[in-house]
Amino acid sequence: MITRLIAFLLFILAPALAQANVNSVTPSPSSVAVAVVGAPRVTVTWTVNRTAATTATVSVTSANADLRVGGVVVSTLGNILSQSSSLIGGQSETLRFTETLVLTPAQANTVATSDAGSVTITRTFTDTETTLVGTMQVAAGGGNTGDLQLRRIDLSFENDARADVIRQGDRQRAVARVSYRSSGLLKGEWRIVDPTSNYGSARYRILQVVRQQLVSSGQGETRIVSPPLPTQKNGLYLVTFVAEDESGVLDFPVLRYFVLQGSTEAPVENLDVVSPAEGAILATDTVFSWSYVKGAYAYQIELFEPASEDIVTGKLVGAETQNLNFSVFSLDRLKPGQVYDWRLRAIDRGGKILGVSARRKIMMPQ
Amino acid sequence: MTGGGDIFRNLSILAITCIFLIVGQGSVGAAVQAEFVAPSAGSDVVRIKLPEDIDILTLTTLAVELDAIDVTAILSLDGTDFVLKPLKPFAAGIHQVRLLDITNAENPVELGSWIFEIHGGSSSNAGALADLPDETELSRAEAMLTSGSIRFDSLTETSLRLAERNITNAPDKGILSGAGDFNANLEVGKLQLQSRANYFLQTDNDKSLTGNALDLGEYELSLNYSGEDLALGATLGHHDIGVQSLTMSGFYRRGASVQIGDAAGHVRAKAFSLGTESIAGGENFSGLNNGDERISGGSLTVQPFSLEPGALKITGIFYDGKGAGIGDGIMVTEPVAEGRGWSAIVEKSFADQRIVARGEYAHSIYDQDGDAGSAPTKDSDAISISLDLRPFASPPIWLGDTADISLGVSYNRLGTYFQSLANAGVAADREAYALYGSMNWGKSSSNLQYIYETNNVDGLEAVATDYLHNLSFSTNYAMEPFEGAMSWLGTPSVYLSGFVADAGRLDTPSGYLGPGTNNLTKSLTLGGNTSVGNWSWGVSHTISSYEDFTNTSSDTLNNGTAFNVNWTDFDRFNFGGAIQFNVFEDLDENTSNFGTNIGVDVSAAIIRDILDLNLDYNLNLSAGSGDQPDTHLVNGEIEWTFLQAEPNNPGMALALGGSMESSNGNADSADDETIYQVFLVFRVKAPFAYDY
Secondary structure, eight states: OOOEEEEEEEHHHHHHHHHHHHHHOOOOOSSSEEEESOOEEEEEEEEEEEEOOSSSSEEEEEEEEEEEEEEEEEEEOOEEEEEEEOOOOEEEEEEEEEEEEEEHHHHHHHHHHOTTEEEEEEEEOOOSSSEEEEEEEEOOOOOSSSOEEEEEEEEEETTTSSSSEEETOOBBBBBEEEEEOOOOOEEEEEEEEEEHHHHHSOOEEEEEEEEEOOOOEEEEEEEEEEEBBBBBBSEEEEEEEOOOOSSSOOOOOOEEEEEEEEESSOOOOEOEEEEEETTTEOOTTTOOOOOOOTOOOOEEOOOOOOOOOOOEEEEEEEEOOOOOOHHHHHHHTTTOOOEEEEEEEEEESSSSSEEEEEEEEOOOOO | OHHHHHHHHHHHHHHHHHHHHHHHHHOOTSSSSOOEEEOOSTSSSSEEETTTTHHHHHHHTTEEETTTTTTTOOOOTTTEEEEEOOOOOOBSEEEEEEEEOOOSSSEEEEEEEEEEESSSSSOOOOOOOOSSSHHHHHHHHHHTTTTEEEEEEEEEEEEEEHHHSSSSSOOOSEEEEEEEEEEEEEEEETEEEEEEEEEEEESSOOOOOOSSSEEEEEEEEEEEEESSSSEEEEEEEEOSOOOOOOSOOOEEEEEEEEEETTTTSSEEEEEEEESSSSSOSSSSSOSSSSSGEEEEEEEEEOOSOOOSSOOOEEHHHHHEEEEEEEESSSSSSOOEEEEEEEEEEEEEEETTEEEEEEEEEEEEETTTTTTSSOHHHOOEEEEEEEEEOOOSSSSOOOEEEEEEEEEEEEEEEEEETTHHHHHHOOOOEEEEEEEEEEEEEETTEEEEEEEEOOOTTTTTTTEEEEEEEEEEEEEEEEEOOOOGGGGGGGGEEEEEEEEEEEEEEEEOOTTTSSSSOOEEEEEEEEEEEETTTTTEEEEEEEEEEEEOOOSSSSOOOEEEEEEEEEEEEESSEEEEEEEEEEEEEEEETEEEEEEEEEEEEEEEEEEEEEEEEEEEEEEEEEETTTOOOOOEEEEEEEEEEOOBBBBTTTTEEEEEEEEEEEOOOOOOOOEEEEEEEEEEEEEEEEEEEEOO
């Protein structure tokens, strides 16, 4: 009688004991906010806890993620996730599956136009015997929440070119226009391949480490300028800006420039000036200052009538100084109340123009 | 008559003597008598002979001006002579030198003014033909008002890999590579033709620009006509049409444009068609082959009243086309977006340009995935208004220095769905109010800005709205040169910049289950740089922090220090070094990352124009969480030029160079690896130039 009772109880309980294998599926983060425009990325880690009923090796899998609105599947996301789990009967294990889901613009629009709180991303995990669903809340509008997300990096040289041919000693810099979402620390590097490496296996070296704190109310844009790029060796250089990107899918363009012999006759506007600001008033105590230019032997500040190339007045100083004032006899050449353009020129020992700054406006007082 | 003749002769002698004195020795009547020695050739020096008994103090009160440029700072003293060695040989033509007494800085006195002429000096175009055009050619050219120049530079290299170690996926052992660029300008009467192009050569197709061994890089052809009444133009190749707006910004692409306007410049109309992708190569020469990657449009700029700076200027621009919908390379298959948009811009200055106003309205109609996708087409608007003001007609004098102050206010509102194929990186969905100001006072220059910004501009019901307060500043101060024991500091300038940004949640929709927003970001940078003699150096430190009070992201703290130094003899040798040290702390995870990057570069003309050495060393160290192997990388080359390149005559050189990279894994010796490669390179350098 007792034996029959035990057998009956085992018969009743056996299916439950065999099926209680996937205990929990927990997404991290438990909720995300996605941008309403573009192809928002969601990086999620699914933590799956299971207990083995018997000693066996099984595959814990999930075919895909589902985007749901009000519990109804509107589209599928992602790919199959699978890990092997080998346990002794009664033993438990926690498995972690990390993925980055990319929503299409149409899916992002669905999230934006659905009621708040009604959108979820779910994944069903199975170990061939039991299944369990994990649910992550999805909210619309990637504002300032979450980690910094780099949206786009556009790379060019200062003259806007992407493939450039220059001369030895020319001043060359690259510019990265970074579009991003949210706020956080941008961890980037300017990297370059020298000609001596380009003949064979290209080895990148780090030219500069960039750590810049970025902020926005949701979307932002910043401009990062490289240090002066090397131009002493003839040959092909490759330069790029790379940044830490958790999703690992961001595209990092590569620029190339080739250095020829000789010197450029037409200098590129590639120098920075510190002061005075655009539209400043000119007086004898107005300080013109600028950043150091490698290889410069002398600097010259020149003033022009607007849209003219004829120098009205100027001043030339040696490279040991990075600022100057004009004397009265220079300003006497200018008309009161007139606006002039000014710029900086850096000159090497051989008289070659290393570069010029963009023109700024300056005004003679009445 | 004899008496009168004697008087006339004496007066003539006196007049001639005075003229000689004026021309040869400077104006009479000043305390210093100077004699000018003109250069005999373009590369010769200018000499101003001063009296031998002149004292040092008087010398310091003198200034020299050459062709309206104050060159006092670069004069050298030879005995009591001022000597000016031109940085570049004097161009052919007339030049003027002035000597001034600036004892009274407010009232300088001209002590001498001299004119000299250089004949057959250096041409403004280096590399001009050795043979000048003859009289017949000159006459013909003048009659046709024709001028032109062609310049073509190229460098071709044959490299042979001599040795290697641990190179994976090794490229070809022998490679032919090179590049060149071409510039040509032709002016015939009122027509001007300008062209430029570059090419790249690389026989290892995996390393080439486009997959072809020899291919075009970027180019531009432009033809302009400047008539009495009309100005016309056409451009083909890589260019930017030059209108910066919310609809189109920084859009330098390959395509075509035409322009028409009145000769004075009051009206300029442009039509354009540009590719949306950055392309190179000859395959899609016009850049317009692919209809899914092309925009077309036009612009119109009108300055109806005056062309003076600050006069009323009205600009309109529009475009229509298709391009990559997302444009960030994230999606495996980029959808083709369809977009069109337009902007209207008004700019005007008032009160002698003390007030500068700019306003822009833009509209976009954008379908992120085009007809093939199901995302809806969205209309959106954007507004940008700015007003800059210089409050004082005459800048005030504070503590003896002029204080030049400018203030400004701006308002920018970009709709949630504002997008443009011609301004792919625009940060939309924000409404921002900004106040800013700048001040140049004596040797200091400062800026201050406050921005209040919110998102969810279209007020979507399911979307939370966040705000951002951002206060930022920067200041720079140029010091006086240090002297005596502190002279090693040279003439330094110091700078301080930073910002504080507070972000939070402004509005949360009912039922919203997404994360909240409440964080604080701070950053501060202090630095300085200076140059003294052959040295220049700079140092900076930045500390930045991020605190997330919702605990959605980790709190972080980053400290970065940078130091750079450079030595040059301004002639043959240059040494540069830089070190960056960075510590990043994740305060929630309690982890730290330490990074060190060291770079050294040396360039030396061991034997001028014959033997050159270049060496670069880079060390990258990373420690802490997520440890990466330490990496040393050395690049070097020594080049022997055995035939100098000259205009229209090729030169040749042999070079031996290579690179070595050594990685040392801190925790795992399996990461230890040394990779090196050594090359022998034969170079042919061919500069060609022709001026007409």
